[in-house]
Amino acid sequence: MRPDDIRRRISGRAIPLSGNDIDTDRIIPARFLKSITFEGLEAHVFEDDRRQMPDHPFNQPRHQGATILLVGQNFGCGSSREHAPEALRRWGIRGIVGESFAEIFFGNCTAIGLPCLALNSGDLARLNKFVAQHPDHEIVLDLEDRVVRFDTRNVPALLSDGARNQLLIGTWNATGVLLEAENEIDRVARSLPYVTGY
Amino acid sequence: MAETLLDKVWQAHTVRTLPSGQTQLFIGLHLIHEVTSPQAFQMLREAGLKVRFPGRTFATIDHIVPTASQARPFADAMAEEMAVHLARNCNEFDIPFFDLDSERQGIVHVIGPELGITQPGMTVACGDSHTSTHGALGALAFGIGTSQVRDVLATQCLAMTKPKLRQIRVEGKPARGVYAKDVILTIIRRLGVNGGVGYAYEYAGSAIEVMSMEERLTICNMSIEGGARVGYVNPDETTFEYLKDRPFAPTGEAFNRAVAWWKSMATDPGAAFDDVVRLDAASIEPMLTWGINPGQSIGVTEPIPDSSNAPDADRIAWSEALAFMSLEPGRTIAGTPIDVAFIGSCTNGRLSDLRAAAEVVRGRKIAKGLRALVVPGSQAVARTAEAEGLHELFLTAGFEWRKAGCSLCLGMNEDKLTGRELCAASSNRNFKGRMGSPIGRTLLMSPAMVAAAAIRGQIVDVREMLP
Structure with a gap:
């Protein structure tokens, strides 16, 4: 882990996206996965939605430069493509706040150091209202205290212990910490009959 | 314990x-x-x-x-x-x-x-x-x-992080014309597309026990469409029989030792679950989706839902889905004309799926002006199907017989919808834009239902067409 990898507090302007069950095909349509790198994905984030809805938040000049994405329930459902969080990250998103997240998407975001915090529906509605009225105000995601700060409020946020610790310690790129257990990995491999031969 | x-x-x-x-x-x-x-x-x-x-x-x-x-x-x-x-x-x-x-x-x-x-x-x-x-x-x-x-x-x-565990017990015998796909679509409709977040699903009960391995594969495949990252069926004789003589399965005495270990890994009688859900297989009818996620489904004889009857939290989503699909609430979905029929995918691209579709297609032709694809899930599926003559049956009926791949399920190759085309599909996702056209539309259903729709050129209750 490097000092740069530690995620304690993220602040910035928010970009609100309404709707539940927004799947990763909508975040980045499959035709943009035809590449051997993640480069350039930011240009196509929500591409089809943006073409069909000219007033899509990602098209609005006032939201350019925003770093906190506000979403609804079950955001990122469907395909496991890490292209989705990569497209958002490369567009400039540094943290996501919503009512709930699809599991693989949540894991993929954590694995690239992009925290996803869940709020109850009442607090999320208040946050959305505040952002609609004050798009220029910064909001703060505090991973250490598990709260989201906006206006004069501190609202409690849900972030699983495992993901929070990975982000706070800076081990969200898990390869290094997994490799530390070299001998234990071999021990488990040797204990499994299908590895050693039944 | x-x-x-x-x-x-x-x-x-x-x-x-x-x-x-x-x-x-x-x-x-x-x-x-x-x-x-x-x-x-x-x-x-x-x-x-x-x-x-x-x-x-x-x-x-x-x-x-x-x-x-x-x-x-x-x-x-x-x-x-x-x-x-x-x-x-x-x-x-x-x-x-x-x-x-x-x-x-x-x-x-x-x-x-x-x-x-x-x-x-x-x-x-x-x-x-x-x-x-x-x-x-x-x-x-x-x-x-x-x-x-x-x-x-x-x-x-x-x-x-270890997930919680929900056992989904499907009891009883599904009616003729009702397939594993209809069972899993019913489960997702009931528990919601996010109902399984944080859970693994254990599928059990008499209906699951008598299912073939390929039917179980269809069920487990769509666990993620219900939000559950993991879904499994306990290993049993069906599992062992399926694995016997497969190229990478153990052989001889090693196979018997493997079976002993496999049995030991199954859920013990009396084990506790974080949640248990029960479903009556006999009450399930052929299912299909009307919306833009796999939870938005109905039985083929049910009317297309009206968003004014939706639970408060779903009203906007339902009206958005109906508008995208251009489906009229109140009417039954049977009779809706289709443009494309797709049989294939990791959900329903196996030999038994092609056989079930072939049972409906045999001796019939697809509707005029329709594009219909059969895409076997693997080269081995294609070889076995061809040895049985299924490819000729599909070709004679007007289907295209393709080579193995994911194909139209996600439109990453040349197989895509064009414009507003409506596709009857045996695949797993009806998301907006999923099949390669940003405004293309997908109705998910069993392979037999897709075959029936291809013959009539419109959605039809497969039970009317089974021999």
């Missing part, structure tokens, strides 16, 4: 508790394909790492392969580049690769079970959300992203 398969497999594969509090979990089988692996190999190179257990990863190519002509180089230069990169990565890191010329190529979730690579009691990971499919054999199978593909390549491990 009575334990579940989840408990036992998790315990057997636990390497240690990580500083984050998560479990370092050993992954016994890693499957890779061309779309989500190239960046992982690049990360490995940049970190100067090797593949830790090259023999525990298997590769195939499925998402981008053309299903008409597979002459190399592919007409699509980017698809060709992805194919070349996968071959190069597998060669460089010494990973077995079932390429197009290997006879073993196919959709990754079809070939794993078919080759006997997926076995009970394993942990399985693949950079694809439908990895839950492999749970049908009694494995814990996780869909993962590219960073986690890197982790498995480099360490054969993942940092994971």
Whole structure:
């Protein structure tokens, strides 16, 4: 882990996206996965939605430069493509706040150091209202205290212990910490009959 | 104390508790394909790492392969580049690769079970959300992203949090014309597309017990559409019989020893679950989706729902879905004209699926002006189907008989919808834009229902057409 990898507090302007069950095909349509790198994905984030809805938040000049994405329930459902969080990250998103997240998407975001915090529906509605009225105000995601700060409020946020610790310690790129257990990995491999031969 | 398969497999594969509090979990089988692996190999190179257990990863190519002509180089230069990169990565890191010329190529979730690579009691990971499919054999199978593909390549491990466990008991006998697809669509409709977040699903009950392995694969495949990353069926005689004599299954005495271990990994009688849900199989009718997620489904005789009757939280979503689909509330969905019919995918692209469709198609022709594709899930499925003459039956009826791949399910190759086309599909996702046209529309249903729709040119209750 490097000092740069530690995620304690993220602040910035928010970009609100309404709707539940927004799947990763909508975040980045499959035709943009035809590449051997993640480069350039930011240009196509929500591409089809943006073409069909000219007033899509990602098209609005006032939201350019925003770093906190506000979403609804079950955001990122469907395909496991890490292209989705990569497209958002490369567009400039540094943290996501919503009512709930699809599991693989949540894991993929954590694995690239992009925290996803869940709020109850009442607090999320208040946050959305505040952002609609004050798009220029910064909001703060505090991973250490598990709260989201906006206006004069501190609202409690849900972030699983495992993901929070990975982000706070800076081990969200898990390869290094997994490799530390070299001998234990071999021990488990040797204990499994299908590895050693039944 | 009575334990579940989840408990036992998790315990057997636990390497240690990580500083984050998560479990370092050993992954016994890693499957890779061309779309989500190239960046992982690049990360490995940049970190100067090797593949830790090259023999525990298997590769195939499925998402981008053309299903008409597979002459190399592919007409699509980017698809060709992805194919070349996968071959190069597998060669460089010494990973077995079932390429197009290997006879073993196919959709990754079809070939794993078919080759006997997926076995009970394993942990399985693949950079694809439908990895839950492999749970049908009694494995814990996780869909993962590219960073986690890197982790498995480099360490054969993942940092994971143990899910809660919900048992879904399906009891009774489904009626004729009702298939595994209808059962899982009913489960997702009832529990919601996010009902399974944080859970693994254990499918059990008399209806699941009598299902063939291929039916169980269909059920487990769509666990993720209900939000559950993992879905499994406990290994039993059906499982062992299925695995016997498969190319990668143990043989002779080793097979018997394997069966003993596989049995020992099944959920014990009396084990506790975090939640139990019961479903009556006899009450299920042929299902299909009317909306833009797999939970928005109805029975074929039910009216298309009206968003004014929706639960408060769903009203906007329902009206958005109905507007996108251009479906009229209050009418039955039967009679809706279709433009395209698609039989295939990791959900329903296996031999029994093609046979079920063929039963409806036999002696009939598809409707005029319709485009209809049969895309076998693997080269082995295609070979067996051809040996049975199924390809001729489909071709005579007016279907196109394609080569193995993911095809129209996600529209990453040449097989795409055009404009507003409406597709009756045996695949797993009806998301906006899923089939390659941003405004194309998908209705999910069983392969037999797709076949029936192809013949009539419109949605029809397959029970009217069964011999």
